[in-house]
Amino acid sequence: MNIILSAIGGTIVLAIIGIAVGLFLSGIDRRIVARMQARIGPPLRQPFTDVKKLLTKQSIVPANAIPWLFNLMPIAALASSIAVLMYLPFGSLAPILGEAGDMILVLYLLIVPSLALVIGGFASGSPYATVGAQREMVSMIAYELPLAISVVIIAWRLMAANVADPFSFMTLMETSVWDVAGPLGIVGLLLLLFLFMWITPGELSKVPFDSPEAETELAGGILAEYSGRNLGLFSLAQAVKMVGIIAFGVIILLPWNLSPVFGMTGAGAAVIDLVFFFVKVIVVSILSVTVVRTMMARLRITQVVKVYWFVFGGIGIAAIILLMLDAFLMGGV
Amino acid sequence: MNLLLDNLPALLIAVPLLGAFLVPVIGRFLPKIRDAWIILVSFLASLAAVITAAAVFLKGTLVYVFGAAAVSSAADSGGIPFRIIFTIDGFGAFMLLSAAIVSFAVVLYLVASQKERSGKSEFYALYLLLTAGIFGMVSTGDLFNFFVFLEINTLAGAALVSYHRKGGIAVEGAIKYLIVNTVGGLMVLFSIGLLYAQYNSLNMAFLASQMTWTTLNIVALVLFITALGMKAGAVPFHFATPDAYSVAPSGITAVMVVASQAGLYGLFRVLFTLYGGSINTVTIGWVIIILGILSMVIGVTMALPQKDIKRLLAYHAVSQTGYMLLGVGVAFAVLGDPAATAAFGQTAMEGGLFHIINHALYKGLLFLAVGAVIYRTGVWSLNKLGGLGHNMKWTMVFFLIGALAIAGIPPFNGFASKLMIYESVFAFNPALSIIAMVVSILTLASFMKVFHSVFMGPRLPEYENVKEVPKLMIAGMIILTIFVIGFGLVPDLVVDSIVSPAAAALLNQGSYITAVLGGGL
């Protein structure tokens, strides 16, 4: 009973932290974008205000929508993005659902919020939302390839170094790929890091990969028919998902903690690692989301597919080759 | 009671056969209770299968000789081919379970969906025959009997495919199915002949114990792989599957999935049990893996542009079969390397096998849901459907669950087995996992497209008055849904209790032989 209670408690705390960090991240994002565009930009708390407002507003269900599905999907999106967090270790804190999850599970859980968005878009019955949903689906296909490559090859490299259970986050917390890789491997991992930087905006549907929501083309695309509370829930889900994705990238590719540097242990180490972890998340979010979306124009959906499959797919294959060679040279396999 | 329990394997075949025989009689004289009779027979058959399976899982491989008092009498003459011998090990039991669940759920569905049709007696008789064929295929320990059940399976299946449909397509689909499977059957028969000529026996355990790597045996193996691959509908032998599936009544298609998996059963049985210890597993393993990858990729790419909703599902069946071949193929490739088998081979095997039952469940569910749509609208074409979500809420939910399951989205069962596959085959070769993951997302895309074009959008005037399907059909779908979700939520439990034994049974060729032939060899 106690376990269940503490799991529920942990989930709630995690949800709150996830939402808070997510909204804070998008606040920072909007602020920095504004500065880069020579503007002042909104206050940091603007995303909080926006969500608060949305939650109090009327939620209109369009005439052609399937109401229950239409209303359910925002909740599904939020719930599933929170679920992602439960499997992730933050700093040196083990995940709430510790052993149960691993990288691939998280990878698939990350699909669920997008899927909820797609189904919600379909359920709203509007042509724009439908085109948006269709594009979201296509871009999911697009970034899945480099994403799968990154995750699988990292696990493979770990396995080649005789690390047991290479998909598990617990393993990742203990062993960093960077430690097992030789020089060639490091180059491969750097490629993967680069890859991840470009996958993140795709997963979050940000410019240049924002064609599902393309305002100038589709009037908000998938979300065109959503309003009020439902829209608010979607933005919460988006915020949490942002934390989830970036945290995922940080965990697998930037796994270092501060506490060993200071030789700390115990609660203090957990706190400092947690802070350091979120600092990493913020930095990654700025580099891979904020800067990218500010410096580029939107790609067409066909170009999105091409870029992810051929350019980033190619880079991924290069990384695979490098890491496999590396494993050979290091004598793992 | 004990008598019943002792003769469980016989009941597996006897109940459906007897039931099938009685259907026309009852249909003639007591038409009112015919539907109830069908359900009862099917229930009993499934019950028998479940109990059999349970017995196997609890007590180990079951060897049953028809007409013989004790097991040993089957083995003593080594080469005596004339007795019917059933050898149900973990793998067989596993297949029985899968067939039992689906066939019972489908019966509920069929009884409601076929209500307005004529010629039902024969239809149900055939259906029960098909069930018997499947049960038989996965239970028999004798190659010739395997062939016989395979033929029953094929003929009943082909008859059911063309049932209730007049005109070109149905018949054409059935004929194509029949021809392909008959050719397959003949190949099986020929291989059996080759083996029999050499070893003078049809008993699998006995053959396995004698098997050597000779040219003749290689020819037999190639024929086996080809023929059973045809039955299973894997690339490059997949051409008949979509044609047959797209024309068969939807409930039937759901069972046909199981029927074709019996082919897969045969394939794995031949590979592991018959040839297991004696051949170069790496080469053959790669062949299987490549067939798997091709099935996955070609199946899904063929599915994407399909307009006929059932054809589309059929191509996905091809694609999903690929996953099973992939998992099992990897396990086969490392069969000779105990370390690798322990590290990932066994998991790959379990993943592949787990996917068999999962596929039977969610694909069955999908066929039933699609069947429900067709039942109400009479329309197959995605271009003409739309907006049904407003009226067919339950069907939509079932379809969505099936779709998410087949696409491998957590927490449904498809994900559980695919996860096992991803996380094991990568160790053999990382590209395999990556391809498998990408195929999954393509599957998802394809199903989202179907979901959208069938259920989403505004109500269409032509479907204004469409209602939800009858309760019994929903019941059939609910049964499958429960398993789809349940298997997804507690995959470990399922793997431990039914999948692992199945995998172990396949991996451990010796125990099969021992169970049949005794420790003497």
Added chain:
Amino acid sequence: MLPMLKEILTQSVKKPVTNLFPAARLPKSITGFLEDVGRGKANLIPPVETPEHMRGKLSYKRNICNGCGLCMKVCPSHAIEQVVYPVPPAKEGEEQPRAQKRIRIYVGNCIFCGQCIDICPKEAISQTSEFLLAAEDRFAESQIIE
């Protein structure tokens, strides 16, 4: 390749070009803020400087105007209406005095073209540089010039 990168990076270390009218951030309460401004307690950051001859709200001196109505003739947007002052009935034998005429300009109709200024023979109309004219009622006193 992506020339914008350099641009945004340089920009991010420069001062934003935003003019902070009416306040850098939204005050806690606008009403309170405006009151404070009125009382001189808070500072309104002014808009971007307007050029000398910016065409803002009109100003009208009815004591100079002779009521000739030329401005109405030339006004492109029907913003001007004539106002006729009531005349007490003439006493017996006296000549009926001519009714005094003036004009009234509706801000909500005016397009600030300044054509009336150009034509007015008496220079009774002139332009101010007031342009913050938002109102909740388009016939509020602030929206009528007379």
Added chain:
Amino acid sequence: MAGNVPYKIPIGPIHPALKEPVHIELTVMGEEVIGADFTPGQTHRGIEWMGLSRNPVQIVHLTDRICGICGVTHSLSFARAVEQIAGITVPERGDYVRTIIAEFERIQSHLLWAGVAAHELGFDSLFYLAWRVREDAMDAIEFITGNRVNYDIIQIGGTRRDITIDQYAKIRTCLKTYKDLFSKLKKLFLEDAVIKSRCIGTGLLSFETAMAYSAVGPTSRASGVTADLRVDYPYCAYGDLDIKPVLPTAYGKDVNGDTYDRIVVRIFEIAQSIEIIETCLDNMPAGPVLWEEKVVKILAACKKASGEAVGRHEAPRGEAVHYVAMDNADAPIAWKVKASTYSNAHVWPIILKGAQLADIPIIVASIDPCMSCTDRVAITDNGSTKIFTKEQLSKMSYEKTRRMLQ
């Protein structure tokens, strides 16, 4: 999700890609456009009809508001027509002031367009940048005319305000800023990989089609048509200048007639406009700017006039034409407005064919459409134009669109 069933997508009249109401209905296969049908101009206000009951001085202000982007195009064309009828000669300085304003308008308008184009491409930073630098032109315009948008500076017989000597310095500063900016703008718009990948080869308009369809302005010049009224048919101060029409060759490239070329032409026309203004400032003749100071007298002259004339101007988007006929009355007896978009919108169906759904906004925008005076034109690619009632339309669009995934 390849598609082989065509479906229709309605865009507008209220759509974020369009700053003005226009209804576009696209027939799309997958993500590719196979047909386009336009019902632009939901904004018919009956301007020509209004003009028939107003005097020319009032109409000048009305023409300014035919479209808010060209605060001078229509009033200049209209005034030139009236001047021809009434035999009014514009003082030379008036011509120069007119030219300077017209060129500032071109700078402002092209920057505005560039910003909108960037916005259509989802490139908000560039949009912000273009509009930020545009503010300088707006300031200069407000400085000269007193209003940012509707300059109201044209009067029959000249301009209402002069550019005084003390204003030169400020205007020159503004021009200098633009000169300094130009290479940056060029780089940002013309060298960006994504812009290139999305604009090169899309929205192709061949030289022949541009000619046959009477396309005007940068739209035609990007296809290699050398026509530019300022050069071919000199008026105002343009006859005194030595200018050449700007073609994509200005950027040292071949003429393709694609969206990218239209960007090139507009960007380089900004440079040309800067030069024109500088030359005009340097060579400003002295004297009045208006034929007659007293508005009453202008009105009287117009009332006496009779006859017909055509006034034209090379607006930022191309030729604008006003036909006016007067007959001894306060108001003209005939007034016809032909805007640049009236001529250019015809090429939409051609340049949209085969485009990707995602490219529609940028292609539509690439001719720099301006609907408010083109009003109601329905264009179609195969003569099967249909306009439906709103209800039919939205119903139809839903029905068709739900097939788009197939």
Added chain:
Amino acid sequence: MKLTNSLNRSLWVFHFNAGSCNGCDIEIVATLTPRYDPERFGVKLVGSPRHADVLLVTGPVTNQMADRLRRVYAQMPSPKVVMVVGTCGQSGGVFHTSYNLAGPIDQIIPVDVYVPGCAPRPEAIINGVVTAIAKLERLEGGK
């Protein structure tokens, strides 16, 4: 629907052109640019009326657009604010007499704030937003 302080601080704007000359629309866009940057106040332009709190309407409302204007207004979730930008939306402006106009805007949908000007300068539009917020604050206070 309740009015809240968070509404005032997060006004999302949908822009509707009801047959204007573009002048006001351009100034609305100019208002959004870095020089004026209303995002400081949480003001943001959105592409769908469903997301909007404020409807910015320009133009004298042609007969064709009147019905659409009503529909867009109906699509917005309440609480919602309508702001008329420009003279011609208030009174027709230069288009003061015509056979194809259904305006002014307040004849079609209820209007909260008017911003006169032809076209109003960007700061005048910001001033309009401020006026709207003041009105909202008053309404909140009143209830």
Added chain:
Amino acid sequence: MDEIYTPAEVADKLKASLGDSMLDSSIRVRAEGAKKRENTNIWITIRREAIHEAAEALMKIRYPHLSCISGYDKGAKDENLRVQYIFSIYGGIENKECLVIFSTDIPKANPHIPTITDLMEGAAFTEHEKTEYLGIIVDGLEPAKHRFFLPQDFPENVYPLRKDDKKIPDSMVKNLWASGRPENRPPAPLGDE
């Protein structure tokens, strides 16, 4: 085609092709700016029957650019409408472009003109416009299934630019300026400012 004629030559050539159908022609030159470089407009009045011929004749000289066709009602009492075909030729040649405007009267009783869309497709829109605004019937123009310029629910037999009994009825005209304007507002007192 490549020869460039002076405006007078153009007028002569047209006269030669049109013969008696050309009623009148005048060349108006306007010079602006400091250098007073000239631009030329050729105004030609033709018989209604010669519209198509005139366009053809012009095309023989050089492919023209059609700006638009304008038109107006000569008055409530007058029996005619008048239309002008505004062409320009020699576009793209520095300082050589000139307008060629063909004007013609069209009796209201029989308001027919031939189409020139067979010569240049782009003319269709401006021809439709004449139908909608003035009630002119364009023979040979592919009939429109709907209105191009006016609202679809616009009343039949009303033409905005007509001045006779087919003009816009007063009932259709809305005075936006008056909407909501207060009546009887007392005048502001004089003499206290």
